[in-house]
Amino acid sequence: MYALIDGNNFYVSCERVFRPALNHTPVVVLSNNDGCAISRSNEAKALGVAMGEPFFKIADLQQKAGLVALSANFALYGDMSQRMMTVAAGLGPEQEIYSIDESFVSLAGVRGDLLVRARRVRERILQWTGLPTCVGIGETKTLAKLANHIAKTAERKPGVYARDLAQVCHLGTLSKEARQTVYQSSDVGEIWGVGRRIGARLQEAGVNTVWDFLQLDPAIVRQNFGVVLERTWRELHGVPCIALEHAPANKQEIACTRSFGQGIVSLEPLIQSVCEFASRAGEKLRRQRSCASQVLVFIRTSPFRAGPRYSQSVVVPLRRPSANTADLVSAAVTGLKLIYKPGFQFAKAGVMLLDLSADNHHQGELELECEEDETHAVQAPRLMHALDTLNQRYGRGTLAMASTGLTERTRLWSMRQERLTPQYTTSWQDLPIARA
DNA sequence: TCTGGGGTCCTAGGACCC
DNA sequence: TCTGGGGTCCTAGGACCC
Numbered sequence: 474m475y476a477l478i479d480g481n482n483f484y485v486s487c488e489r490v491f492r493p494a495l496n497h498t499p500v501v502v503l504s505n506n507d508g509c510a511i512s513r514s515n516e517a518k519a520l521g522v523a524m525g526e527p528f529f530k531i532a533d534l535q536q537k538a539g540l541v542a543l544s545a546n547f548a549l550y551g552d553m554s555q556r557m558m559t560v561a562a563g564l565g566p567e568q569e570i571y572s573i574d575e576s577f578v579s580l581a582g583v584r585g586d587l588l589v590r591a592r593r594v595r596e597r598i599l600q601w602t603g604l605p606t607c608v609g610i611g612e613t614k615t616l617a618k619l620a621n622h623i624a625k626t627a628e629r630k631p632g633v634y635a636r637d638l639a640q641v642c643h644l645g646t647l648s649k650e651a652r653q654t655v656y657q658s659s660d661v662g663e664i665w666g667v668g669r670r671i672g673a674r675l676q677e678a679g680v681n682t683v684w685d686f687l688q689l690d691p692a693i694v695r696q697n698f699g700v701v702l703e704r705t706w707r708e709l710h711g712v713p714c715i716a717l718e719h720a721p722a723n724k725q726e727i728a729c730t731r732s733f734g735q736g737i738v739s740l741e742p743l744i745q746s747v748c749e750f751a752s753r754a755g756e757k758l759r760r761q762r763s764c765a766s767q768v769l770v771f772i773r774t775s776p777f778r779a780g781p782r783y784s785q786s787v788v789v790p791l792r793r794p795s796a797n798t799a800d801l802v803s804a805a806v807t808g809l810k811l812i813y814k815p816g817f818q819f820a821k822a823g824v825m826l827l828d829l830s831a832d833n834h835h836q837g838e839l840e841l842e843c844e845e846d847e848t849h850a851v852q853a854p855r856l857m858h859a860l861d862t863l864n865q866r867y868g869r870g871t872l873a874m875a876s877t878g879l880t881e882r883t884r885l886w887s888m889r890q891e892r893l894t895p896q897y898t899t900s901w902q903d904l905p906i907a908r909a
Numbered sequence: 910t911c912t913g914g915g916g917t918c919c920t921a922g923g924a925c926c927c
Numbered sequence: 928t929c930t931g932g933g934g935t936c937c938t939a940g941g942a943c944c945c
Contacts, residue, residue, distance in 0.1 A: 504913035511913065527912040545913090572945045668943050699919065701943080728915060735910085777912055823914090 474580040474610060474645065475717070476591060477617040478561045478598075480554075481605045481625065483574035484512035487553045488543055490603035499540045503528055506734040507544055515629055556602045564594045564608075569717045577614055579717050591641045610643040614715045615708035618665040619683065620644045623655060633658060656684035666705040671698060683709070723761045723829070729754040730823025736775070737819045743772060744806055750824035751805040752873060755798040756864070758826055759857055764794035765826035768801055770808040775820035783819075785812040788827065796832050797853045798860065 480486060484502040489495045499516035503509065509527045510517070520538055522531050534540035554573045562568040567579040580587060591608045598606050607628065609621025624642035627634040634655060644652065661680055662672035674697075680686050687709055695703035704714045729750040737743055747770055758765055771786035789804040805824045863872045 506913085507911085509912055525913075529911040532911085575945075666943065670942065699942090701919065724916075726916080730914060732913065775912080820912090 474583075474587065474612060475614050475617040476564055476578045476580055476587075477571075477609045477614070477621040478557075478564065478576055478578065478594070478606055479609075479621050479625070480557060480574035481607060482512055482514050483554075483604075484545065484550055485514045485517075486604050487550050488546075489514075490553070491549075495541060499534070499538060500543065501528075501531070501540065502543050502545050504545060506732060507542070508732060510542075511545065518629075553602060553604065557598055557604050557606070560598045560601055561594065561606075563597070564591060567717055567719055569719060570721070577617065577717055580610070588641060588643045588646060591643070595641060608641045610641075610645060612645065612711040613708040613713045614717070615665050615705055616644055616711065619659065619663065619709070622663050623659065653684060656687060657682050659683040661686050664705060664709065666702060671702065674698075723763060724757070725829060726825055726827050727754050727757045727763075727765075727829070728823060728825040729757075730771075730821065730825075732821045733819065736778075737822075738817070739815070740810070740813050743809060743813065743819060743822060746822055747805045747809050747824060748802050749873070750822070751801040752798050754824050754826050755796065755801045755857075756861055758801075758829070759796050759832070759861060762796075762832045763829040764796045764832045765801065766791055766794045766828035766830065767826075768804040768808065769825040769827055770805045770812070770823070771825075772809065772812060772819050772822045774817050778818070778820070781817055783814060783817045785814075787812050794828075794830055794832075797857060799853070801826065 485495075485500045488500065488502065495514075497516065498514070499520050499522075500514040501510040501517050501522060502512040504511045507528055509525050510522055510531065511525065513522050513524070517540060520534055520540065522534070522540075528542065531540065532542075535542060550573060557574075558568070558570055558576055561576050561578065565578040565580045565583050567581075569577040571577055583590070587610055591610060595606055595608055598604055607621055607624040609617045609619065609624050611617040611620045620642040623634050623638050624640055627636065627639035627642065631639075635651075638655070644655075647655065659682055661667060661675050661682055662669075664683060664686065667675065667686075675681075675686065680689065686706065689706065691703050691706050694706050707714050731746065731750070733746070737746075751768070768789045768791065769786055770789070771784070773784040774780070774782045776782070787808045789808040791800055791804055795801065801824075809822075860872055
């Protein structure tokens with residue numbers, strides 16, 4: 474048996490913890506550059522604001538309907554997430570943190586009434602962190618996901634499901650008939666693993682609800698939609714096919730990409746951005762103690778705007794696997810110059826680190842070897858360590874690698890004059906907690 | 910004017926080899 | 928008319944997730 478605990482409208486709820494005046498008003502949290510809505514309160518959803526909707530299309534709702542739009546504060550959400558996860562972990566012996574606002578908890582061996590226990594944990598999260606959540610329980614992760622959807626919908630849209638399924642829904646407690654009713658009221662598109670495309674194809678075939686999907690022949694599902702969906706079908710029938718993943722595996726690729734608030738029309742600012750992306754990606758790389766063998770860089774014009782379009786990427790192989798920012802930046806800039814073309818308004822760029830492997834060199838950092846060529850190899854990891862430590866302590870961007878861009882081999886270390894916006898600094902203890 | 914930023918897995922098809 | 932067959936590796940692209 475698995476539980477899925479999920480924060481309701483997570484980013485908005487985090488903001489509301491610190492600004493209770495935002496309760497009961499329509500609120501959205503916006504992405505980078507205030508581009509689009511990535512979290513919506515129930516009131517905002519009721520106004521018709523869609524997930525990912527561009528802000529300029531809903532900006533008028535501020536005047537018309539009192540919509541409050543906030544710029545995202547990801548440092549805050551990460552912090553709140555950790556607290557929520559810590560409490561949620563108390564539900565069972567093992568937890569998989571699936572995303573910033575969701576975790577699966579294995580209920581294997583947990584005795585007593587799971588429903589009661591889940592309600593208690595949910596209440597505790599609300600009291601200790603201020604975050605509202607919903608809990609879904611089922612025999613497999615896919616069923617727990619579905620149960621979670623039911624718990625949320627039953628709370629938000631009374632009438633779709635029975636009222637007592639709101640907030641915490643345990644499919645295992647339902648009778649056969651009650652389960653059928655629930656499955657018949659659930660859209661096939663709500664299934665974990667059924668997205669827009671497959672959902673549309675299923676509906677074309679007359680499969681509209683979860684119940685319809687369950688009646689299909691698994692061989693047909695496999696033949697028409699592949700092994701992934703067949704696995705989903707089995708999971709929905711209560712056969713576990715997707716295991717809980719305890720320790721998050723190392724990333725197989727690491728990306729840092731951004732859209733630009735305003736289009737970029739020359740090489741120089743692109744170089745600056747790409748340097749920063751490569752540096753950030755390098756930090757993530759070293760955090761998981763990996764090396765990259767290839768660096769991909771891409772630039773792209775806006776797919777939404779009129780005007781000439783251009784989208785290109787290139788993979789630059791490194792001479793040897795590296796976790797050194799200097800190598801990564803150098804490769805990224807080399808690649809950028811290969812694909813850059815003047816005459817376009819670039820809207821987005823990014824750097825991806827590929828073909829990752831364990832950083833064995835770093836492990837043996839302190840064993841000084843005496844080959845002549847080792848000087849750089851031994852110093853570089855220490856330099857990187859110092860870089861990461863300083864940036865962690867004094868804020869992202871305190872110390873950065875400068876690229877003159879034009880002379881490739883010239884590398885400078887420089888204190889950056891302009892610091893980024895101060896990070897969120899409230900600590901655990903400063904949190905206002907509503908105690909019952 | 911203004912449209913997020915990450916990731917994963919699977920499959921098909923080409924290159925290459927024997 | 929008709930142009931082997933099977934294995935492996937790699938890559939691009941499509942689908943999904945949050």
